[in-house]
Amino acid sequence: MELYASTPGVLFLTTAFLSYFLICFTNRLKLPESIPWAGLKSGVFKRQRAHLQEVFRGREYLAEGYNKFSKQGKAFAAPNFNFVPDIIVPPAYASAREGQLYFLSKYTYSHERLHRDTLEDNLARTQQIMRLPTLHTEVMDELVAALKDAWGSNNTEWTAVNPFETMFYVVSRSANRAFVSRELCRDDGFLEAVKAYVNSFATQGILIRFFIPELLKPLFGRLLAIPVHRRYRQLLDGYLVPLAQKLILQDDRGEETLAKWLQVAAQSHSDPEERTAEALAGQLASAEFAPLHTSTYSITDTLLDLLSAPQAESHLETLREEAQSLQGDPSQWTRAQVLHLELADSVIRESLRVTRTSGKAMLRRVVAKKGVLLPDGMRLPYGVYVGLSAESHIDGDYYDDPKEFRPWRFVPGAQKPFAAPRKMATTSPEFLSFGHGRHSCPGRFFVAQFLTALLACIARDYDIQPLLERPVGHSVSDLSTPPTDARILIRRRRD
Ligand code: HEM
Numbered sequence: 001m002e003l004y005a006s007t008p009g010v011l012f013l014t015t016a017f018l019s020y021f022l023i024c025f026t027n028r029l030k031l032p033e034s035i036p037w038a039g040l041k042s043g044v045f046k047r048q049r050a051h052l053q054e055v056f057r058g059r060e061y062l063a064e065g066y067n068k069f070s071k072q073g074k075a076f077a078a079p080n081f082n083f084v085p086d087i088i089v090p091p092a093y094a095s096a097r098e099g100q101l102y103f104l105s106k107y108t109y110s111h112e113r114l115h116r117d118t119l120e121d122n123l124a125r126t127q128q129i130m131r132l133p134t135l136h137t138e139v140m141d142e143l144v145a146a147l148k149d150a151w152g153s154n155n156t157e158w159t160a161v162n163p164f165e166t167m168f169y170v171v172s173r174s175a176n177r178a179f180v181s182r183e184l185c186r187d188d189g190f191l192e193a194v195k196a197y198v199n200s201f202a203t204q205g206i207l208i209r210f211f212i213p214e215l216l217k218p219l220f221g222r223l224l225a226i227p228v229h230r231r232y233r234q235l236l237d238g239y240l241v242p243l244a245q246k247l248i249l250q251d252d253r254g255e256e257t258l259a260k261w262l263q264v265a266a267q268s269h270s271d272p273e274e275r276t277a278e279a280l281a282g283q284l285a286s287a288e289f290a291p292l293h294t295s296t297y298s299i300t301d302t303l304l305d306l307l308s309a310p311q312a313e314s315h316l317e318t319l320r321e322e323a324q325s326l327q328g329d330p331s332q333w334t335r336a337q338v339l340h341l342e343l344a345d346s347v348i349r350e351s352l353r354v355t356r357t358s359g360k361a362m363l364r365r366v367v368a369k370k371g372v373l374l375p376d377g378m379r380l381p382y383g384v385y386v387g388l389s390a391e392s393h394i395d396g397d398y399y400d401d402p403k404e405f406r407p408w409r410f411v412p413g414a415q416k417p418f419a420a421p422r423k424m425a426t427t428s429p430e431f432l433s434f435g436h437g438r439h440s441c442p443g444r445f446f447v448a449q450f451l452t453a454l455l456a457c458i459a460r461d462y463d464i465q466p467l468l469e470r471p472v473g474h475s476v477s478d479l480s481t482p483p484t485d486a487r488i489l490i491r492r493r494r495d
Pocket of ligand 1: 125129132290291294295298361362432434435436438439441444446
């Protein structure tokens with residue numbers, strides 16, 4: 001009887017499953033025959049098998065392709081669970097300028113305006129983001145208060161905290177001090193609405209990107225993105241539209257924030273649609289999804305890498321001494337002082353280098369209908385994604401003991417073979433955490449300044465117990481994130 005009742009469900013699932021693979025198998029993107037593939041094993045359906053296994057072996061394919069092909073200056077095809085391979089080019093091609101930035105899935109953008117990536121829009125956004133480091137005083141004030149609220153003041157007993165959750169709170173509150181306002185960044189309802197929106201944007205985007213074949217995306221991409229649009233509306237109606245209306249009315253007065261700068265910039269827009277509260281609120285919502293997860297992953301991974309390193313206690317002490325060398329209370333630290341925190345800057349860069357959240361970098365879609373010609377004469381078809389492998393981060397030609405986490409690797413005088421020390425925000429084909437070239441992350445100077453200060457405050461004000469093992473995070477395909485359920489033991493230091 002039960003079997004009978006579930007038959008339509010089983011039939012539906014089987015049909016859906018078979019249609020999925022039929023669509024995937026028949027997907028024929030015309031790649032040049034001469035392009036070599038990574039991850040192929042002998043036997044039948046080599047490519048299809050490699051595509052299917054990519055969800056677990058994405059990093060392995062990229063490492064194989066990098067060592068076999070990228071290092072010989074050749075492009076290769078990297079299998080993909082959605083059956084459309086990405087083309088990974090050698091580091092020498094990293095200066096290529098064409099293409100459109102690839103960001104999860106266009107279906108998760110709640111308004112067409114947010115997905116536009118014209119040169120003009122891109123420049124306008126980049127210019128405002130590049131001004132964020134000037135809001136240093138406000139961000140420092142928020143960061144110190146948020147850290148104390150998240151980690152508490154108990155200086156007698158050890159307290160267990162979840163590094164991912166607490167760092168998300170500190171990052172979100174501090175970044176939003178610069179993005180929206182002092183009042184809103186302290187409003188728990190607003191922070192929850194932002195979190196719900198950016199989380200659904202990321203998860204639904206990954207689902208659509210990896211699990212829906214191209215042909216089915218117009219239908220299933222739209223369906224899966226419905227929760228994102230609902231959360232977008234809640235964030236806009238509850239918080240961002242009222243904020244935007246206030247900003248439009250008060251014109252040039254009020255706090256210096258990204259919201260105000262965007263509002264002032266929008267006033268000279270020729271299209272009246274772009275000058276509305278709805279448009280400004282949409283821009284603010286879209287400013288939230290690039291920084292929050294990335295910055296949280298980065299500081300959480302840094303803490304976990306540091307605490308599970310063999311000399312964790314001595315590393316923390318070294319960071320503490322550097323922080324204590326700065327005069328005054330951290331909320332008063334100037335920008336110049338924070339830029340002198342070379343050890344903290346090096347640890348975060350080193351963690352970004354070894355614990356890469358993405359195995360691919362600089363992914364760009366070929367948008368020219370006739371395809372693009374690679375420097376080696378190979379023509380790539382319209383629609384394919386082209387990028388670099390971040391395997392260069394652990395290439396022995398660039399770094400000594402490349403797989404080892406060495407916190408002071410980038411401190412002046414400590415690194416080899418680089419001739420010059422590298423600050424966290426410096427990009428290169430051997431350090432792709434912020435991308436490289438024209439579309440490299442415009443928020444990297446802001447985030448470097450802010451995370452360096454945060455790490456210094458943590459080392460200065462808290463004792464933390466080292467970890468016996470590095471807690472393992474989550475991974476799918478070439479992406480990995482820190483664990484969301486790890487715990488560390490902390491105790492406030494006596495002032
Ligand atoms: C540790 C933190 C961060 C990491 C690891 C990171 C990483 C990246 C990467 C890899 C890209 C793509 C670059 C490319 O494809 O060449 C990117 C783009 C971008 N990031 Fe970040 N980012 C971080 C923080 C931020 C922050 C704090 C902001 C804003 C305040 C921001 C704003 C952006 C924007 C707007 C883009 C798109 C650039 C464009 O369209 O040209 N990011 N980021």
